[in-house]
Each structure stands twice: as structure tokens, then as C-alpha cells.
Amino acid sequence: METVVDMPAPSTRERPANALNGFAMLGLAMVLLVAGVILLVTSGKAVGMTIGGVVAGVAGVILLCGLTPVAPGEARVVQLLGRYVGTLRTAGLQWVNPFTQRRKISTRIRNHETGVAKVNEADGNPIEIAAVVVWQVADTAQAVFEVDDFVEFVAIQSETAVRHIANAYPYDTPDDHRMSLRDNADEITGKLSAEIAARVASAGVKIIESRITHLAYAPEIAQAMLRRQQAGAVVAARQRIVEGAVGMVEMALDRLAEHEVVDLDEERKATMVSNLLVVLVGDRDAQPVVNTGTLYQ
Secondary structure, rough: OOOOOOOOOOOOOOOEEOEHHHHHHHHHHHHHHHHHHHHHHHHHOHHHHHHHHHHHHHHHHHHHOOOOEEEEEEEEEEEOOOOEEEEEEEEEEEOOOOOOEEEEEOEEEEEEEEOHHHHHHHHOOEEEEEEEEEEEOHHHHHHHHHHOHHHHHHHHHHHHHHHHHHOOOOOOOOOOOOOOOOOOOHHHHHHHHHHHHHHHHHHHHEEEEEEEEEEEEHHHHHHHHHHHHHHHHHHHHHHHHHHHHHHHHHHHHHHHHHHOOOOHHHHHHHHHHHHOOOOOHHEEEEEEOOOOOOOOO
């Protein structure tokens, strides 16, 4: 199954924002505030000193507004008058233009577990399936500007991909050349991860892994499917027993002929084969009958 998801190409790419050392700007802001207070206190009736004190105090407050702490595992998307100007990813205290808007985005690894969905698999049988998706924001600009809510977007696209995968493959199959949800878990989850990644790539999200956590027939057909599986197991076991029994009979006839233990005609060989197959294939212990006469009685 080819994964073809026609998602629009993103129009915005993440880029680093211009920032200054936050501690240096904090020191400068404190100096301005202290200077402003001193000028206001000592100005008396000097208008120039009063104005200078006010200007210094206002400048200090404005500088404080530009301080932006960035914690490990998060980023800050910076906008100026609605325009994207960059992203802060370096952890620590930084300073950016105080008139910008800074939106916090988590870049930590997250889990999303889909709800148990009831869908029809490739053969038309209703099944229940759920999966867990491990993901992380790779491009903060795309996560913010390409979709309305990137967390909800990942959740919906993950459930859509799970349903699509469930529709494309049977629950199980006797054909060794056909993949099934139960017998080819690694291959199926690989395709699931690829499809989810293709669906959420335009939102700046990277898929790390996905795994099917719940897979079962729907309750209304579970008993019938269990009986079918049991019947298939019995048939397979009987087939293996018959193959082994035929091999043992062939070996017995070859050994008898090789060592010239007894000379059997075709009719007696058929009788011997029949008796051996009954003993070897039967599901109950055979009751031996001792022949005290000749071979032909």
C-alpha cells in the first residue's frame, strides 16, 4: 500500500530570532531604574532632572518587558505586529524587542493514544483497533502558523491514519504472501508511522514512533472468529500429524525392505500402511490385536 497524502506545502519555516543576553539587559534596566529614582528624588524644582528621571525609569521598564526566560524543552515564537520574526530555542534568560509577542511552544516528546476505533478490515470484518503515537514539534513556526491547533491536528490525523491502515489489511490471513494486522505488527506499524508523518509534516511535527496497542475482533463476531481460528489450528495440527505419519510409514517400509525382515505383497503393504496410519493419526490410544495365526489369517 502506497502512502499518498496530498498536504499543502508549508509557507513558513522556523528561523532563529535576534536576541541579546538577558542578564546584561537586566543589569542595564536596573541601572536605568535606579538612576531614574535618584534623579526624581534629587531633582527638586529642576525640570530637566525630573524629565531625565522619568525617561530613565520608563526606559528601564521597557527593557524589563523585553526579558524572555526560555526553559529547557520549550521554545518561544516571536511576532512583531503580527509578523513572524523568529524563534528562541536557547534555554536561559534572553532579551528581545519588548514590543513583540512571544508564544510558548513545548518541544518535548509527547504521547498521543488514539481511542479504540471500530472499523472494517480489508476482508470486511469489524475489528477494534487503537494505537499510541510518539511525536515532537520539529518546526515551531509551522506548528503555530500552518494549523489552528497543532495538538488537535496530530490527534485527528493519527486516528485517520489508524483507520486507513485498518481498512487496508486483514486482521489475519492464511496466505503467507499477504500481510495482516496480527501477524505483521512491525511492518504495519512502520507503514502507520510513515502515513502519520506524511499527514502532519506540514504542521512542523516529527513522528518518532507509533505502535498498535489494541487489536481485536468486534464483540459481535468475536466468538465466531474464535471458532474459526480454533478450526484452522486443528486442521493445521492434523495436517502436520498426517505428514509425519506418512513419513514414518515410508521409513518403516523402507527399513523392512532394506533388511529383508519380511517379504510383503502389495495387499499386505496396504494393510500395514492402513494400520500404521490409524495408530499414528488417531486421537486415542490404539487397542492392539495379537495375531496368533499366520500372516494371511
